[in-house]
Amino acid sequence: MLRITADVYSGRPNPVADITDTAQARTALRELTRDRTLFTDPRSAEPPAGPLGLRGFWLETFDDELAHDFDVDSRLYLPAGPQAPAGRGAEVAERLATVADWGQGPATHAGPALPLDASFRQFLLEQLASGARTSLKDRVAPAGGGQQEEPAVTCTIEVGAFNPGFWNNDPTTLYNNNCYNYASNWRTNTFAQPGRGCGNMYTQITCDEVARAALCDGMHHRFDCFPDSEAPRPLVALVVIPGGGDYHWYRKQKEGFWGHKPGGTAARNYDNSGNVIYDPETADRGPYTIFCGYFYGCLSQRQRIN
Template sequence: MIEIELDIFSGRPNPRWTLSPAEQREFLERVINGGVPMAPVSVSDGKLGYRGFVVHTTGTVAHTLKEKKLPTYFRVREGMTTKVDISSEQWLLASVEQLGLQEVVVEAAAEEIVAQPLVEEATALATCSYHVTSSTNFDFWNKESRHRLNNNCYNYCSNWRTNTFAQPGRGTGKIFTSLTVAAIKDAALRDGYKTTCSGGNLRVAFAIWPGVDYHWWRKTKSTSSGTARYCHKPGSTNARNKDNSGNYITSPYSCDRGKYTTWGGYLYGPGSSRQTVN
C-alpha cells in the first residue's frame, strides 16, 4: 500500500490518502526508474505552507522497494535533492482529487510546486515573557523523529510535548469549530491562555490561513545582543527560528508568514498548560 501525505498544514493534521492499485503501480514504476526526487522525511525547508509530499509504503510495495535498496518512507519535494523534475509532485497532487480537499489548499500547493534551491539535511518584548527555551537549540523537538512528527506549532507555543499533535481547546473538552481568529483564540483561552500578563507566562502569538489552518509562535531566550526572538514549529517539521524568507523572527506580526495572512494577536501562556493542552 502507498499512503500519501500532503505536507502543508502547521496546526491541523495533514491530509492523507491511499493511492488506487493503478496509481500505486504507476508511482512505484516512477520511483524504481529514478523519476521521483526523494529525500529523507526530516529534510524540509520548514516553511509555512506547502512542503512537499511524504510517502508511506507498506506490504508488497515496501518489500519491492527494500529489494531495490530504496527507502520505504520518504519525502517528495523538488529542490530537496539534485533532481530537477516537478512532474512527480504534480502527479501526486492530481491524485488528491479523491479527498475533495478545499480548492484553496490544492491551489496553494500547485503554486509552490516549482524547483527550489538545494538545501542541506537538517541536523539537527514584554516583561511578562518567560524565556524557558533556547532560540537556537531545538533538540528537544527535533532530535527524535517521534517527537518531531507528533508535535506541532501549538505544542511548541505551549512548550509542552504531548506527542498528540495538540489542538486548541481539545484538552479542555471543546475543540475549535472554525478556522477564524475568534474561534482559535476562544479555544486557546479555554486551554488557559490569557489576554493579559499575570507573571511568568509564555508570550505567544498566532495567525490564520483564512478558513484553512492556524499557526503559533513563542518568544524564546534573547540572543547575546539582547534581541528577543520568536521561534515556531511548522506542523511535523523541525522547530526553527526563521520565517519563510529565512530571516530571524523578532516580530511574528511583521515577519514573512506565507499564507497565514490574518493576524490573530498575542496571548500569554498558562503555567498549567501541561494539564490543559492536548
C-alpha cells in the first residue's frame, strides 16, 4: 500500500489517501521516483517549514518489498509551493494531487472525519498554481464569529515571550501539536481540536462553529474578561479557509508580534510573505482569508483542551 498525505492543514489533521492496489502503487512510485532530488530527507533534523496552505506531500510505503524494490525510505517528503525545488517538482505534485482519492477524509489523529469532495482536489491544484500564496486584495472581512473591536471594557491579558524552540526542537512535540495547541500555549501531543476537551467538537469549519467549540473549551470573546484566577489569559485570533477547509490560530507574544504553528510544522512569527506578524488581520495568511475575530484563552481552557 502507498499512502499519500497532503501537508496542507494547520488545525485539522492532514487529508490522507491510500492506494491499496499493489500494481497501482508500483506504477505511482515508478513515476514519482524518476527524479529523487525532488524529495527531502525525512530523517533530517531540520524542522519542516513552509507556508500556511499547501506545503508538500508525504509518501509512505507499508511493506518492505515495495520500499526495497524502489530503493526508497518508508517515508518520503515532496515539498510543494514556494519551497519546492525547481524542475519537475510542480509536475509531480500535480500528479499526486490528481491521482489520489481524497474522498475518504483524514485517517490520522482523532479529529473529525469531515467529508472531502472534488473541491478539495481543486483546492490543491489552485494552491499549486498560485504558489500557495494569496494576495492582500483577496482578504475577506470578518465574518461569522467576528465581533466589533471597539472595547467596551479593558481586560487584563498575559503575553509570553516567543519561544519557538519549545515547539520545534523535539520531534514528538513538533509533529503532534498544532495551531490550537500553540494558541492555548499547552502541549497535549494530541493535535488538539476545539471542543474535543469539552465533549462538543465543531461539526463544520466556519467562524461560528469553530468559535463555538473553542468557547465550549473555555475561551472567551475579546472584551469578555476573565478573573485573575484564570491567568494566563493570552490574546489569540482565529481565521478559516473559505468553503470549510481548515482553521488556524495565532497568539500575541510579549515582543509585540504574533506567533503561530501551522499544523505539524515549526512555530514561527512570520507570515506567508516572510514578514513578522504585527497584525494578524493584514498578514499574508495564504488561503485562510476569512478573519473570524479575537479571543482570550485561560488557565481552565488550556488544561481542558485535547
